[in-house]
Amino acid sequence: MSDAAPTPGPHDEPGQPDRTIDVEAVLAGLTLEEKASLTSGADFWHTKPVERLGVPSVMVTDGPHGLRKEAQQADHLGIGASVPATCFPTAAALGSSWDVDLVRRVGEALGRETRANDVAVLLGPGVNIKRTPLCGRNFEYVSEDPVLAGEVGAALVAGIQSQGVGTSLKHYAANNQETDRMRVSADVDERTLREVYLPAFERVVTRAQPWTVMCAYNKVNGTYASEHHWLLTEVLRDEWGFEGLVVSDWGAVHDRVPALAAGLDLQMPASGPRPDEAVVAAVREGRLPERVLDDAARRVLRLVARAQPVGGGTVDVDAHHALAREAAAAGSVLLRNEPVDGSPVLPLAGTDGLLVVGEFARTPRYQGAGSSQVNPTRLDDALTALRALGDVAFEPGFTIEGGPEGDDEALRAAAVEAARTAGTVVLFLGLPGPDESEGYDRPRLGLPENQVALLEAVAAVNPRVAVVLANGSAVSMPWRGLVAAVLETWLGGQAGGSAVADLLLGRVAPAGRLTETIPHRLEDTPAFGNFPGEAGHVRYGEGVLVGYRWYDTRGIDVAYPFGHGLTYTTFGYGDVVAAASGTGPDVSVDVRVTVTNTGAVAGAEVVQLYVRDPQASVLRPVRELKAFTKVHLEPGEQREVAFTLDARDLSYWHPGLRRWVVEGGEFVVEVGASSRDVRAAAAVEVEGEPLWAPLDGMSTIAEWLEHPAGRDVVGPMLEADGRELDDSMRAMMMQMPVRVLIDFGIAPVDEDELAALAARANAAVR
The missing domain is CATH 3.40.50.1700 (Glycoside hydrolase family 3 C-terminal domain)
Known part of the structure; x- marks a missing residue:
């Protein structure tokens, strides 16, 4: 295909103008049956058309690291019948470059090949976290770290979509194994989801807006991802502002009615007439609001519209091979x-x-x-x-x-x-x-x-x-x-x-x-x-x-730590200079460090910035990657590298408050060549935010005493009978719910009065 003429697409046929779609006008003209039909595929790779209203079918196909477009009726997993395409390094290798500019260039090449082959959406990238090295699909994923996975994923999406084709960010969410992948429930607490398994998806969505997000096969805490309203609507759309379409992994939908209600838009692949009929019946019987179906159909129409015209452009195979070699x-x-x-x-x-x-x-x-x-x-x-x-x-x-x-x-x-x-x-x-x-x-x-x-x-x-x-x-x-x-x-x-x-x-x-x-x-x-x-x-x-x-x-010994890598030269680091400004959710930390090539040949260093919170009141990792950059230096050359951390980089997910919080105190910023090769560090004092959870009768005595309005309520109760508490007794009582003071006959209030006191205390700090 090197230097070939543009690959013809449907819009290039003689006498046929470029297709344009007025989404709202088409939506208003659809029958209920047509709306339902748009929410499932026409076959293995295509969306359904609505020919009477001029809505064409578009093709999606596999390809996290290269286009896998099947020819004619090839089997789903076959390779021999797919069209030739540049096979770029897999995500495991691309991610190991830590080079977002290079990754974006690879994305642009993938986008060109996708468009030239009349495909509207390339199904990738995958940003699931490498929870275990035994996951059979780890080669398709970037990292065990969500910041790195998110940065690389966002660069790839931006590159692909710059060519006028879409991506499908996958597999959302907690899809970290292949064993029993279509049924298993990933049982994971919200803090772990928020801090480890969701941030890469969040970063790609908020920075690059992929055209589609692909839901995973598995269940999350007992609910299939395809039917998970919290994941697909509350988090993905309401919190992160996702504007595109949610498509299922192939075969991940078991009942399209609750899936649509949860926020899924398109079931793939084709599943026969029965699911469409079930959707129509659910709307007519009032079990599924028609506005929910309208939203899904609208998103499918928007996807088709933004893909028009489909196809076009040339592919320089030699240049893409050279880029694959560089990558x-x-x-x-x-x-x-x-x-x-x-x-x-x-x-x-x-x-x-x-x-x-x-x-x-x-x-x-x-x-x-x-x-x-x-x-x-x-x-x-x-x-x-x-x-x-x-x-x-x-x-x-x-x-x-x-x-x-x-x-x-x-x-x-x-x-x-x-x-x-x-x-x-x-x-x-x-x-x-x-x-x-x-x-x-x-x-x-x-x-x-x-x-x-x-x-x-x-x-x-x-x-x-x-x-x-x-x-x-x-x-x-x-x-x-x-x-x-x-x-x-x-x-x-x-x-x-x-x-x-x-x-x-x-x-x-x-x-x-x-x-x-x-x-x-x-x-x-x-x-x-x-x-x-x-x-x-x-x-x-x-x-x-x-x-x-x-x-x-x-403190477990490892063969080679995260972030490790050698080259044919060496690098030296100067002192870290860090300064914090602002408070609570508005805090930021500016970090600067000078890196020098101390060897005899040119080379590139990946400068990694980690954050420690040694005074955290919850279990936090000893260090977490928050930023990185790749610098190319000639022998003897030095360069100042600057980072700015925001409140999110210092935060943890508070299970009680159910939001990100910045806990005040000392933080340590570490700069180095791996998670175990810290070259320089600096401590900064951060003014945090109040972390008082709402009080009730089951809040502990310690929680009441730490609360600015609650301490005035509980303090007198502890002193009610005049007895002195030794250190051991006081430590034990700190873990007791306050209502126990009522049960023990110590508190001068009853349960209703305690509830009223809690309400007043909570109102006082809002």
């Missing part, structure tokens, strides 16, 4: 690079004496399985890319599914023999393709045994070993101390092979950073014991301590 390199993370004989193994000085081992070098693992599989326009492999620069010896070392057949023991023996005389060995390892897919979770945290055995045997005969990993989510690395270097490339898309060659040879400096912690053992992970659940429920018992929040707060 794959930017998202690769150099985890380890220890010196051997006085110098680091990477970058390679050249290809002389180089031995490449591992089937993945010539049979690349570049994307995950399931609905996101892309039919690439071309596919680079690392072995070919390296051999283009010189003679490179190769041994497959092990077999993989879909690769050439062989005997693992014989392949390993041949690789070890070749490694004995090699100058440097680059060992390509990774997870087998079937390990990571939509629809089921991963069977293991570590690499397959045949690959680990190969690594151990090769490392035993050659100290200059660099491992290149291909996997969609974190893998355990008990072997990392046996090798000199580890380069994590995730699933790098169709140009990942060339990108790896660029990194190994130093033509591009590694600049990626981890978006997820790499643990030692599955038993160390936050959700262990609460994943994947049982009896239809999965309990989010770790609460807000997800990802690095868990490991850092509990």
Whole structure:
């Protein structure tokens, strides 16, 4: 398609003008049956038309990291019959770039390909939090951190939609596993939802307004996401101001009538006439207000209208492949690079004496399985890319599914023999393709045994070993101390092979950073014991301590921390300067720090800003990422980096008040190169806001005493019988509800009088 003529769309047919839709006029002319029909698909990928009123059908299709448009009647998960499209790095790799400008450029390219193929909405991105490394779909998600996931997601949405096509932010919400995904109830408290699992969605909605949001399959606290009024209407629309359409994941609607009432607009895919008929009957019988159906139909019409005209534009395949190569390199993370004989193994000085081992070098693992599989326009492999620069010896070392057949023991023996005389060995390892897919979770945290055995045997005969990993989510690395270097490339898309060659040879400096912690053992992970659940429920018992929040707060040793990543240079940090202004919900903190490239080559540093609240009255993580920026510096160059934190960055979700609150006291802002590599910090004093929950008879004595109007009520009660309370008795009584004083005969009031006192106290502080 490089330099091709515009792909014709329906609006380009001879004599046919661009379609325009007057949404309100069309809505007024629809029959009840037509309104109901608009809220379900025409087939697997298209909305329903209303031909008599000039409303066309539009197409939506898969594609978080590349367009997956099926040709004709291809099966839902098939790849062979989908049109060729650029397979960009998956979200795990894109996110690891920490480069929102690059991500936006990738989004623009995705948008161009979507539009040129007459598709109105690209179904992505996914911003679900990586609660456990075993989630089979983690390769499609950005991070274990909601700020990073939200920033990357917003950049991708903005880039795609800048080309006149829509996105579908997914999977809303608490969809963090594939096991029993269509039925399981994610049982999670509101504070954890608000602080961990919803903020990425919130950030994308409020900053980029995706055309659609896709509801998840699972239940949230017992209610299907497709029927969850609190999620779809109260939070998404009323609080966040979402203006677009809520579409179901494919097959996530079980009863469209309560789904429409909850805020769903479009059920996908086509589901036959019965759901439409049920909607019509519910309206006629008064069980579903017609205005609710009108709202849903209106949103579908708006989506169709904003997609007009559909199609058009050209795609420069070569340019998009080059962008995919840039993105794959930017998202690769150099985890380890220890010196051997006085110098680091990477970058390679050249290809002389180089031995490449591992089937993945010539049979690349570049994307995950399931609905996101892309039919690439071309596919680079690392072995070919390296051999283009010189003679490179190769041994497959092990077999993989879909690769050439062989005997693992014989392949390993041949690789070890070749490694004995090699100058440097680059060992390509990774997870087998079937390990990571939509629809089921991963069977293991570590690499397959045949690959680990190969690594151990090769490392035993050659100290200059660099491992290149291909996997969609974190893998355990008990072997990392046996090798000199580890380069994590995730699933790098169709140009990942060339990108790896660029990194190994130093033509591009590694600049990626981890978006997820790499643990030692599955038993160390936050959700262990609460994943994947049982009896239809999965309990989010770790609460807000997800990802690095868990490991850092509990002091658990990890292989590599969140935010970690090396490059071919070093960086120094100056002192942090921080100043707070304003109070309560109007507080802000300005932060400045100077970063210097202290090495001999150019490179990029990801400056990460974390916040600590050491005086919090509730459990808070020891640190939380609140901002970041990527800076490219020449040798010796320095730059001042500035951040501004707002009240939300300092807040926690108060379960009693059910809102975000800023608790006064000392906060610490930390700047560093990972969650465990804090280079500089500064303390600031913040003037918070009153945190008094409404009082009633079941409020504790301590809560009454802390309340500015309540203390005058309870204080005299405690002194009513004149007895002195020792420290032990006072501590015990602080936890008692005030009504117990009535039960004990201590209070000089009855229950009705106490209720009146509580009402007056509450009114006094409003």
